[in-house]
Each structure stands twice: as C-alpha cells, then as structure tokens.
Amino acid sequence: MTLLALNGLTKTFETPTGPVHAVSDVSLNVQAGECLAIVGESGSGKTTIANMILGILAATSGEIAFDRQTLSAKRSAKQRRRIQLVQQNPLSSLNPKRSIGASVRLGLDVYDIGKKSGRWTAVEAALDAVGLPGNMRTRAPASLSGGQRQRVSIARALACDPRLLVLDEPTSALDVLVQARVLLLLNDLRAKHGLTYIFITHDLAVVRNVADRVAVFQSGQLVELGETSQIFSAPKAAYTRQLIGAVPVVDAAELNLRNKLAEGV
Amino acid sequence: MSLLHIKDLRLGFKTLAGQVDVLHGIDLDIAAGEKIALVGESGSGKSVTARIVLGLLQETRTARINGTVQFDGQDINSMSARDRATLRGTEMSIIFQDPTSSLNPMFTIGNQFTEVLRRRDPKLSKADSHVRATTLLDEVAIPDPARVLRAYPFQLSGGMNQRVMIAMALANKPKLLLADEPGTALDVSVQAQTLTLMRDMVVQNGTSVLFISHNLGVVREFADRIYVIYRGNIVEDGPTDALFANPQHAYTRALMSAVPRITGVGIPEVPEVSDDFLAPRISHGDAL
Numbered sequence: 248m249t250l251l252a253l254n255g256l257t258k259t260f261e262t263p264t265g266p267v268h269a270v271s272d273v274s275l276n277v278q279a280g281e282c283l284a285i286v287g288e289s290g291s292g293k294t295t296i297a298n299m300i301l302g303i304l305a306a307t308s309g310e311i312a313f314d315r316q317t318l319s320a321k322r323s324a325k326q327r328r329r330i331q332l333v334q335q336n337p338l339s340s341l342n343p344k345r346s347i348g349a350s351v352r353l354g355l356d357v358y359d360i361g362k363k364s365g366r367w368t369a370v371e372a373a374l375d376a377v378g379l380p381g382n383m384r385t386r387a388p389a390s391l392s393g394g395q396r397q398r399v400s401i402a403r404a405l406a407c408d409p410r411l412l413v414l415d416e417p418t419s420a421l422d423v424l425v426q427a428r429v430l431l432l433l434n435d436l437r438a439k440h441g442l443t444y445i446f447i448t449h450d451l452a453v454v455r456n457v458a459d460r461v462a463v464f465q466s467g468q469l470v471e472l473g474e475t476s477q478i479f480s481a482p483k484a485a486y487t488r489q490l491i492g493a494v495p496v497v498d499a500a501e502l503n504l505r506n507k508l509a510e511g512v
Numbered sequence: 513m514s515l516l517h518i519k520d521l522r523l524g525f526k527t528l529a530g531q532v533d534v535l536h537g538i539d540l541d542i543a544a545g546e547k548i549a550l551v552g553e554s555g556s557g558k559s560v561t562a563r564i565v566l567g568l569l570q571e572t573r574t575a576r577i578n579g580t581v582q583f584d585g586q587d588i589n590s591m592s593a594r595d596r597a598t599l600r601g602t603e604m605s606i607i608f609q610d611p612t613s614s615l616n617p618m619f620t621i622g623n624q625f626t627e628v629l630r631r632r633d634p635k636l637s638k639a640d641s642h643v644r645a646t647t648l649l650d651e652v653a654i655p656d657p658a659r660v661l662r663a664y665p666f667q668l669s670g671g672m673n674q675r676v677m678i679a680m681a682l683a684n685k686p687k688l689l690l691a692d693e694p695g696t697a698l699d700v701s702v703q704a705q706t707l708t709l710m711r712d713m714v715v716q717n718g719t720s721v722l723f724i725s726h727n728l729g730v731v732r733e734f735a736d737r738i739y740v741i742y743r744g745n746i747v748e749d750g751p752t753d754a755l756f757a758n759p760q761h762a763y764t765r766a767l768m769s770a771v772p773r774i775t776g777v778g779i780p781e782v783p784e785v786s787d788d789f790l791a792p793r794i795s796h797g798d799a800l
Contacts, residue, residue, distance in 0.1 A: 289670065422553045422554050422726035424766065427770040428784075450700055452774050455772065455776040456772050456776055456777070494700055495730045496773075497728060501773050504774055
C-alpha cells in the first residue's frame with residue numbers, strides 16, 4: 248500500500264539573481280512500512296523535499312498525497328501529527344532551556360494526545376521505547392551524550408504516534424559506535440511500531456544497511472530509484488556510481504565492490 | 513628523530529569535585545613527513561591531545577598537564593606561552609571540522625590570508641600577500657582565485673571553504689599539520705575529494721600530519737600509521753595495513769565493525785562498554 252505519493256513535486260525559489268530550481272518535477276511513492284533512503288550531495292534538494300512533506304514549505308507545483316488524502320502546507324493538526332521529523336544535530340534541535348521530558352511532552356500538548364493527567368506517563372513510555380530511563384526526563388539536553396540526545400529526538404517524534412518518520416541525517420553528527428546503536432534502535436522501532444521511514448543522508452554505506460529502496464537526487468532531480476541491493480550491485484546513473492565510489496571502505500570485499508562499480512563509470 | 517615525540521602524557525582537569533583524569537599516559541611519535549591518525553570515540557581524549565600539542569590547553573588554568581611533548585626538539589610544556597604562540601600558524605597549524613564556522617565571517621578570504629601570511633612575514637604588503645594567496649588557492653585547485661579572495665566565507669560552499677582552510681593551513685609551510693575531523697561536516701563525496709587533496713598537498717610539502725577521527729574508514733586511505741585511543745589510553749597502534757589486516761584489541765575491533773559496509777552485511781551489535789576495551793596496549797611493531 249502506498250502511504251505517501253509525490254506527484255510532479257516542484258519547488259522554485261525566487262532570488263535576486265534569478266530562480267533557483269531546488270526540486271524539479273519529482274514523482275515517487277513511499278510504501279507503508281518501508282524505509283526509503285533519499286541520497287544526494289548538499290544542494291541536491293533532499294531537505295527541501297523533506298520540508299514540503301512535513302508542510303514546512305509550500306510546493307511551487309505538484310501534489311503530495313498521504314494515506315490517499317491530498318496534503319498542502321496548510322494542514323490540520325491531525326494530519327501534521329502523523330508525519331514527524333528527526334533532525335541531524337540533536338544539540339541544536341532540542342531546546343536547551345527545557346528538560347528533555349518537557350521537549351518530548353510538547354507534541355502531546357500541541358496535538359492534545361491522551362488525557363492531561365497521563366501525559367508524563369506517556370513521556371516516560373516514549374523515553375523507555377528508545378532505551379532511556381524514564382527518570383531521566385527532568386535532565387537538560389546539555390547533560391546528555393550525543394547518542395542519548397538523538398534518542399530523545401526520536402522519543403519526541405514517537406510520542407506523537409506518527410505513521411511516517413522523516414529522518415534528516417539522523418546519525419551524521421554521531422561517532423561510528425553510537426551511530427551503530429542508533430541505527431539498530433531505528434530498525435527495531437520501525438518493526439515494532441509499523442513505521443515508515445524516509446531516511447535522508449549522504450552516507451551511502453549507512454543506506455546500504457538500513458534502506459529497502461534508494462532514491463538518488465542530483466540538483467533537485469530524481470536521477471535513480473531502485474531496490475537497495477540493485478543500486479549497490481548495478482547502479483545505472485553515473486552519479487550514483489560516483490557517490491558509492493566516495494564512501495570510505497574498511498575491508499577487502501568492500502574495496503572490490505567499490506572498484507568494480509568505479510570501472511563502470 | 514621524531515618531529516613530534518609524546519611520552520607518558522597525562523592530563524587532568526581540576527574541578528570542584530576533585531581532579532578528573534582525561535589522559536593516562538599517552539605515547540605517540542610522528543616522524544618528519546609521516547601521516548599519523550589518532551582514532552577513537554567522542555570523549556576518548558583525541559582533541560585534548562591536539563590542543564596540548566598546539567600549546568592551547570597549557571593556557572587553561574584548570575588543566576594539569578604532565579609528561580613530555582617535544583616538537584622539533586623543543587619541549588612544548590616548559591616553553592613560555594609567548595614562544596608557544598609563535599609556533600602556532602608558522603611551524604604548526606590546524607584544520608578544524610567545520611570550515612565555514614572556523615573562518616571569520618566578517619572578513620574576506622583575502623584579508624584572512626594576509627593575516628595568516630603575516631604570522632611568518634610580518635612586513636608582507638597587501639599586494640604581495642594577494643599574489644601569494646592566489647598561487648596557494650591555485651594549488652588547491654580553486655577556480656578563479658581572485659573572486660574567492662574577494663569573497664566572504666558564507667558566499668562559498670563548504671567544500672570550497674575546506675580547500676581555503678587547507679591552503680591557509682599550509683601557507684606558511686608548517687612542519688606539522690593537525691587535522692581535527694576535517695570534512696566530517698561535509699558530504700561524503702566532497703570529503704573524499706578534500707582528503708585526497710590534503711594528502712597530495714602534505715606529501716608534496718613533506719608536512720607531518722596528526723589526523724584525528726572517529727571513523728577508521730576515513731583514515732585508511734590517508735594515514736601511514738594509526739593510533740587507537742580509548743578513555744585516555746592508547747590501546748593499539750601500528751602501520752595502517754597491519755592494523756587493518758589484523759586488528760588485535762577488542763576496542764579496535766569494535767570500532768572497525770561499527771563502520772557501515774557498502775557490501776551490506778547489516779548494522780553490527782556493538783557492546784556498550786566492555787572490560788576488554790581496557791585491555792593493555794598492543795603494538796604492531798615500529799614503522800619508523
């Protein structure tokens with residue numbers, strides 16, 4: 248079943264030096280329960296697409312349909328709550344003046360989810376779901392490690408009972424050991440809560456291990472879309488091969504694969 | 513002889529609750545022209561080691577530094593603050609993680625170049641500095657250097673700023689370049705390009721490098737030798753090939769397994785903390 252459908256989605260920014268075509272005529276479907284990776288370099292339009300899906304930006308033209316309903320940037324709270332965002336840098340995306348519990352609770356208050364008296368219990372349950380003790384809710388973001396903060400961001404998104412999570416470079420600011428733990432957590436949560444992910448990143452090695460399908464963007468255009476295993480065994484676009492060729496590799500099997508793909512350029 | 517010789521380096525910070533020890537006796541050597549990587553997770557002590565080498569942490573009142581840090585035969589710890597300051601930007605320089613935020617947003621690239629070049633040559637005229645800067649930007653493959661010199665950092669892309677940083681850091685032909693997670697803030701493809709560029713530049717100039725990173729994959733193609741640091745102790749070191757062919761220490765193995773593979777073997781289960789991580793240091797012989 249298609250959960251999210253983008254149809255001819257376009258975003259053009261008017262600037263003093265002329266129009267910038269950030270996203271040009273993008274059509275793709277996201278299936279319920281899948282993890283679709285959106286990859287590309289800075290300026291490829293990844294985040295602009297995410298912002299339109301989230302309703303932060305209005306599309307210049309084209310259509311977004313979520314669960315068969317058309318979504319515009321002006322959407323109801325009920326529609327908004329089903330699509331949640333996890334950002335790259337948890338230190339700047341969590342309010343430093345608020346306890347982490349208050350940050351997680353904010354969504355519950357804004358969308359009026361559950362009885363008021365039960366909301367702190369819901370906050371503790373959300374923290375528990377991401378592997379943080381409930382009594383941590385009174386702590387400030389500054390007293391947590393990077394990995395713990397990213398878990399809080401995930402808990403904040405989960406608390407709103409979303410169907411789709413937009414993960415915008417969720418592990419790029421973390422070191423490799425912490426990244427591995429957060430990626431495992433995201434995998435577990437997707438299975439447990441029946442979530443759908445849009446995973447935005449420039450790290451192809453992460454994509455290989457978390458995504459079901461990959462959409463490759465270059466200068467606002469969708470240049471390749473396919474199953475992850477196909478993209479990494481026989482990429483069609485030269486740009487995709489170039490992106491895979493830039494991934495730092497550790498073992499001989501990876502080096503072989505990378506060299507094999509590079510020869511195809 | 514080593515260009516940088518670190519022996520039994522210890523660091524603690526004095527706090528209200530007593531002293532917190534951060535480095536527990538680091539030994540590390542860099543030969544002239546050698547490219548060394550120091551790899552470990554956040555909080556392992558990589559960046560403080562770099563700040564001691566630069567002589568910056570010595571200015572922090574709460575820092576307690578013991579042990580030997582010899583740079584080019586001189587003891588950094590016993591030097592005056594003024595002498596240490598003279599070394600920075602001339603004999604040693606640093607490239608930080610995020611190039612755009614480490615350049616001054618209020619000055620053009622050209623003006624910042626003049627400032628850097630005058631560290632070595634205080635009487636350098638503005639015109640001469642622009643000529644030198646143009647050559648340097650040309651060397652890091654920046655098209656239209658004249659335009660870049662007139663630009664402010666925010667007018668350039670992250671990759672472009674990183675090239676500018678590399679050109680500036682090498683402008684005064686330092687003997688030692690410190691690179692603290694360079695390019696982590698950039699795209700994978702731009703990062704790969706800038707690392708290749710940095711490697712070519714330091715090889716050409718014979719500069720020694722201390723490269724700090726949390727990702728073993730990133731340093732594999734750059735470093736001659738690798739030191740792995742965990743909680744203020746070096747746990748394993750050796751030539752890059754030997755370390756990758758046969759990682760011995762439990763922590764090195766965990767770090768290596770945590771790097772996602774493009775062959776798609778899944779995300780590994782990495783232990784939170786293991787007693788094995790605190791096992792004694794393993795050395796793969798001396799490549800010097």
